[in-house]
Amino acid sequence: MPGISAVEAVAAALLVGSLAFILAAVVGILRLPDFYTRLHAVGKCDTAGLALATLALALLSGDLVLALKLAAVWAILAVANPTGTHALARAAGRAGVPVWTADGAARRKSRRDGGPSR
Amino acid sequence: MKARLRAAAAALILGGLFVGLLAGVRDLPPIGDPSSPASTHVSPRFIEEARRETGALNMVTAVLADYRGYDTLGETAVIFAAGLGAFVILAASIGGPRRETPGPGLSHRVDSLLLDTAARVLAPFLLLFAVYVLVHGHVSPGGGFQGGVLFGLGLVTLRLVWGPPRPDRAASRFGPGVRASFLLASAGLLAYIAIGIAAMAFGGAFLDYGVLPLGQDPAHVRELATLGVEAAVFVAVSGTVAVLFETIAVGVAETGRPLPNEDPAPVEAREEG
Amino acid sequence: MMLDPGGLIATGLLATMLVTGAVALLVNDLLVAAALFGVFSFAAAAWFAALGAVDVAFTEACVGGALTTILLVAATFRTTRRLDR
Incomplete structure (x- = not known):
């Protein structure tokens, strides 16, 4: 391609991959049934997406010090993001947030459809 | 009815204030107007002379800690007063008859290996980064205030994960952290003065x-003194952050039940003894 | 309105601030309001950074995004979560 170096092409590919992961997280939040499964989607996909984005930015920076700083950002994200997810899930478990089950969903559906009440 | 009247009065006063401020804004020069007094006298002076006079590459630091040092002293005092105010109000509410001894609250020990390890890994870097923000404030964005908040947040992180293992009923009106934090905050403010x-x-x-009398070069002297002032702000702000967290978060009863595979003993022990 | 990317980003951030601020005022769940205030602060910080005021952005991210959100959540736990009107 004219005007685009190999590094830029790789960075663009990484950014697209990052956006794909973040899109998966958004879809997960919207489509999954309960708190834990949504957290499951966000925790992994956000970490992966942000890691790819920082990698792409480090490639684009063209400066070793800046790249190292972005690597530090990535390292902190890689520790902090899963930890936050864990803390959230743990707090939700302690607070008694209900877990989605197929049985429970079927029961609620039959109740909603005017089935036998409890 | 009375509440409605009060709300109406508040709306009236705030609306009047809004209109008054709006009228005042009309008299201000447009943002970035090159012929306004700020752009013709004040800013060029700082832009041209700050480096030579104060030795600070970051003009914001030069203005905040040197040219406008008096304002920054006032700000630091206001922040300290905020911490003091939170402490005084909440101490009264906790000591009152309506509430029993505070539980360990948000500052109880979290028995989670993951959180423990992550805090062990991250906290030193957070605290070190806060000091870096302080001493690098002459060159890059940052300075005593941001560094102080970051340092205080590092302390809060440690406190969240490694709070006291068991609430100490006798001594836990607020816990020992508040006294140390107040010492820090006062020391910073006093050092500035x-x-x-x-x-x-x-x-x-x-x-x-x-x-x-810190050397021959006056710019270098002012640079060193600015660093001293920033360090004082750092200590005062990090102490105040810790005071605010200790007073607001401690005493929050932990709600919820233990997870199925968790040992419920600490919760039981707390409620009985 | 100019259609340069910087202006678009700044306008989007301002819109985010407006929406999160308004919703935070309207919701009955104070924990949600605290979380929305965190989003508001980060949008404000990004807006300041987009305007070139990096020091202000840094302060807003530290104080508004992190510290104030923590204190608001703590205060919510200490008082009440539901705002009954």
Whole structure:
């Protein structure tokens, strides 16, 4: 391609991959049934997406010090993001947030459809 | 009815204030107007002279801690007063008859290996980064205030994960953290004032750092004194952050039940003894 | 309105601030309001950074995004979560 170096092409590919992961997280939040499964989607996909984005930015920076700083950002994200997810899930478990089950969903559906009440 | 009247009065007062401020804004020069007094006298002076006079590459630091050091002293005092106010109000509410002894609250020990390890890994870097923000404030964005908040947040992180293992009913009106945090906050504020008075002792005005006997080059002297002031702000702000967290978060009863595979003993023990 | 990317980003951030601020005022769940205030602060910080005021952005991210959100959540736990009107 004219005007685009190999590094830029790789960075663009990484950014697209990052956006794909973040899109998966958004879809997960919207489509999954309960708190834990949504957290499951966000925790992994956000970490992966942000890691790819920082990698792409480090490639684009063209400066070793800046790249190292972005690597530090990535390292902190890689520790902090899963930890936050864990803390959230743990707090939700302690607070008694209900877990989605197929049985429970079927029961609620039959109740909603005017089935036998409890 | 009374509440409605009060809400109407508040709306009236705030609406009047809004209109008044809007009218005042109309008299201000447009944002970025090159012919406004700020753009013709004040800004060029700082932009041209800050580097030579104060030795600070970051003009924001030069203005905040040197040219406008008096304002920053006032800000630090306001922040300290905020911490003091939170402490005074919440101490009264906790000591009152309506509430029993506070539980360990948000500052209880979290028995989670993951959180423990992550805090062990991250906290040193967070605290170190806060000090970096402080000492690098001459060159890059940052300074005493941001560094102080970051340091205080590092302390809060440690407190969240490694709070006291068991609430100490006798001593836990607020816990030992509040006293230490208040010492920090007061020391920072007093150090700031002391630097100002030291300048007076050497024949300058209050907070006129250039006269301090720290070397031959006046710009370097002002740079060192600015760093001292920033360090004082750092200590005061990190202490105040810790005070605010200790007073607001401690005493929050932990709600919820233990997870199925968790040992419920600590919760039981707390409720009985 | 100019259609340069910087202006678009700044306008989007301002819109985010407006929406999160308004919703935070309207919701009955104070924990949600605290979380929305965190989003508001980060949008404000990004807006300041987009305007070139990096020091202000840094302060807003530290104080508004992190510290104030923590204190608001703590205060919510200490008082009440539901705002009954």
